[in-house]
Amino acid sequence: MPHYELAIIGSGSGNSLITPYWDGKRVALIDGGVFGGTCLNVGCIPTKMFVYPAGLAAAPAEARRLGVDLNLDKVHWNGIRDRIFGRIDAISASGRRYRADELDNVDLYEEHARFTGPRSLRTDSGVEITADQVVVAAGSRAVVPDVEGMDLPQVHTSDTVMRVDGLPRRVVVVGGGYIAAEFAGVFAGLGSDVTQVNRSERLLRGHDADIAERFAAAAAERWTLRTGFAIQSVEDNGDGSVTAVFTGRGGGQLRVPADLVLMATGRVPNTDRLGAEAAGFDLRDDGILAVDSRLRVLSGGEPLPGVYALGDAANPYQLKHVANREARVVAHNLEHPDRLRSIDYTAVPSAVFSNPQIASVGLTEEEARSGAASGSDVVTALQEYGSTAYGWAMEDQEGVVKLIAERSTGRLLGAHILGHEASNLIQPLVQAMYQETPVHVLARGPYWIHPALMEVVENALLALDTDVPADAPL
Numbered sequence: 056m057p058h059y060e061l062a063i064i065g066s067g068s069g070n071s072l073i074t075p076y077w078d079g080k081r082v083a084l085i086d087g088g089v090f091g092g093t094c095l096n097v098g099c100i101p102t103k104m105f106v107y108p109a110g111l112a113a114a115p116a117e118a119r120r121l122g123v124d125l126n127l128d129k130v131h132w133n134g135i136r137d138r139i140f141g142r143i144d145a146i147s148a149s150g151r152r153y154r155a156d157e158l159d160n161v162d163l164y165e166e167h168a169r170f171t172g173p174r175s176l177r178t179d180s181g182v183e184i185t186a187d188q189v190v191v192a193a194g195s196r197a198v199v200p201d202v203e204g205m206d207l208p209q210v211h212t213s214d215t216v217m218r219v220d221g222l223p224r225r226v227v228v229v230g231g232g233y234i235a236a237e238f239a240g241v242f243a244g245l246g247s248d249v250t251q252v253n254r255s256e257r258l259l260r261g262h263d264a265d266i267a268e269r270f271a272a273a274a275a276e277r278w279t280l281r282t283g284f285a286i287q288s289v290e291d292n293g294d295g296s297v298t299a300v301f302t303g304r305g306g307g308q309l310r311v312p313a314d315l316v317l318m319a320t321g322r323v324p325n326t327d328r329l330g331a332e333a334a335g336f337d338l339r340d341d342g343i344l345a346v347d348s349r350l351r352v353l354s355g356g357e358p359l360p361g362v363y364a365l366g367d368a369a370n371p372y373q374l375k376h377v378a379n380r381e382a383r384v385v386a387h388n389l390e391h392p393d394r395l396r397s398i399d400y401t402a403v404p405s406a407v408f409s410n411p412q413i414a415s416v417g418l419t420e421e422e423a424r425s426g427a428a429s430g431s432d433v434v435t436a437l438q439e440y441g442s443t444a445y446g447w448a449m450e451d452q453e454g455v456v457k458l459i460a461e462r463s464t465g466r467l468l469g470a471h472i473l474g475h476e477a478s479n480l481i482q483p484l485v486q487a488m489y490q491e492t493p494v495h496v497l498a499r500g501p502y503w504i505h506p507a508l509m510e511v512v513e514n515a516l517l518a519l520d521t522d523v524p525a526d527a528p529l
């Protein structure tokens with residue numbers, strides 16, 4: 056039975072745990088899927104590599120508003136696809152080669168494994184592995200509802216949709232979350248006829264209501280959006296196409312013919328396939344492993360020494376920058392068991408890379424108002440991109456910055472941006488929340504470049520009606 060000083064399940068964020076500290080120490084890296092995990096192979100990176108050219112392809116429509124006639128000649132889907140995966144597959148392969156062939160101290164097990172105890176595992180081929188320390192970095196996977204037609208070749212999840220041959224003419228996107236919004240933007244931008252269908256009336260649940268509503272309005276300008284319909288089945292039309300069939304809340308039926316159906320109906324942590332019970336690991340109701348602030352897995356409410364978890368299997372954010380941060384904490388704790396450090400989830404931002412883009416951090420207005428000691432201590436500001444000089448240059452009609460702050464302290468409680476470069480514009484607000492910089496200091500202390508688009512953030516900060524001390528920057 057091979058014994059290791061460290062065993063890691065998952066080669067996504069888990070791969071980064073093998074620092075030089077482990078040189079000369081025996082490490083097992085176990086992954087039953089493609090080396091490098093979700094973000095690299097089927098997640099953040101390839102999706103954004105499609106988002107960018109889709110934005111270019113959508114440019115003629117926007118340029119016309121500004122008096123520039125552009126024509127889109129052709130979108131070379133297969134060329135875009137092959138360029139993207141030519142780069143990604145090579146990175147995955149070289150990472151695999153490095154771990155499998157070039158590091159003498161690391162054994163790569165390319166198969167699924169389950170726990171038989173807190174620090175013992177069995178792989179599908181029957182190899183029994185024990186380790187002094189163990190990390191669960193097993194990620195999450197796409198789930199689709201149990202309805203007829205999910206096995207048809209035209210039905211995809213985010214795992215497979217980016218590799219299809221040829222740009223599909225008619226695309227149905229099922230769902231209203233991040234993945235649905237991003238792929239609807241990509242396919243619509245590249246020229247497919249997209250219909251997005253969501254079960255509930257509201258898209259992007261969990262986002263600030265003003266932002267979600269404005270996104271829905273903007274989306275409906277770019278593709279067909281239907282809400283209040285749940286997927287019932289996908290039917291094979293027998294001619295290479297399918298029909299996605301939906302049931303309405305009021306009982307009506309919606310039938311949408313398509314060449315491709317993307318199921319973007321959520322992701323679940325891979326903890327149900329880990330043998331977590333055999334190991335005695337505590338699971339939360341949402342299936343995530345229960346961990347303490349040092350990211351040690353809990354058993355009966357108590358941390359198991361030397362057993363850590365991170366990423367989508369251990370936090371509800373399902374974001375790569377959170378998994379990366381957790382990996383840094385776990386890497387430290389594995390190497391310094393006598394000086395454990397805690398994870399800090401202050402001001403975790405996220406972005407939806409659709410068209411338009413959304414970025415947010417902190418509380419929504421609803422959350423802030425329901426949580427404040429007094430509702431009157433919450434102030435908000437809504438600043439349109441179109442109210443700033445750069446917004447005039449862009450003739451922008453939909454971008455907006457929404458800020459939520461505490462009146463008495465000037466503390467920023469939440470920031471939500473919809474529009475061009477939202478994922479970049481939000482960063483000073485993330486910093487302010489993290490460093491607890493009052494909004495009047497952030498607005499009036501540092502200089503803001505004129506007439507950059509970032510002025511929309513400065514103006515939103517200035518518009519917040521917070522109490523400003525007499526000696527505040529002018």
Ligand SMILES: Cc1cc2nc3c(=O)[nH]c(=O)nc-3n(C[C@H](O)[C@H](O)[C@H](O)COP(=O)(O)OP(=O)(O)OC[C@H]3O[C@@H](n4cnc5c(N)ncnc54)[C@H](O)[C@@H]3O)c2cc1C
Pocket residue numbers: 064065066067068069085086087088089090091092093094095097098099100102166167168169192193194195213234325328329365366367368372373374375376377378408
């Ligand atoms: C389409 C899409 C777009 C995304 N875009 C973004 C984005 O723009 N920004 C962002 O921050 N996040 C994004 N995410 C989320 C991000 O990809 C994840 O949060 C992140 O990759 C999680 O990393 P991880 O290390 O926890 O898991 P993963 O990278 O999924 O790694 C887990 C690995 O464990 C393996 N594994 C699981 N169970 C076992 C087992 N029992 N035995 C052996 N191996 C096992 C799996 O094969 C997998 O390779 C996106 C996700 C998707 C699907």
Ligand SMILES: NC(=O)c1ccc[n+]([C@@H]2O[C@H](COP(=O)([O-])OP(=O)(O)OC[C@H]3O[C@@H](n4cnc5c(N)ncnc54)[C@H](O)[C@@H]3O)[C@@H](O)[C@H]2O)c1
Pocket residue numbers: 200229230231232233234235237253254255259260284285286319320321322372373374405406407408
């Ligand atoms: N840019 C990013 O950071 C990014 C991009 C993509 C994914 N992600 C991460 O991946 C996670 C998963 O993304 P997602 O979009 O799949 O999940 P999600 O939870 O955001 O959205 C799932 C959607 O599917 C709908 N749905 C669920 N079951 C359904 C059913 N039976 N019929 C019809 N609709 C149904 C839900 O109403 C919801 O709108 C996200 O939580 C996010 O953190 C992040």
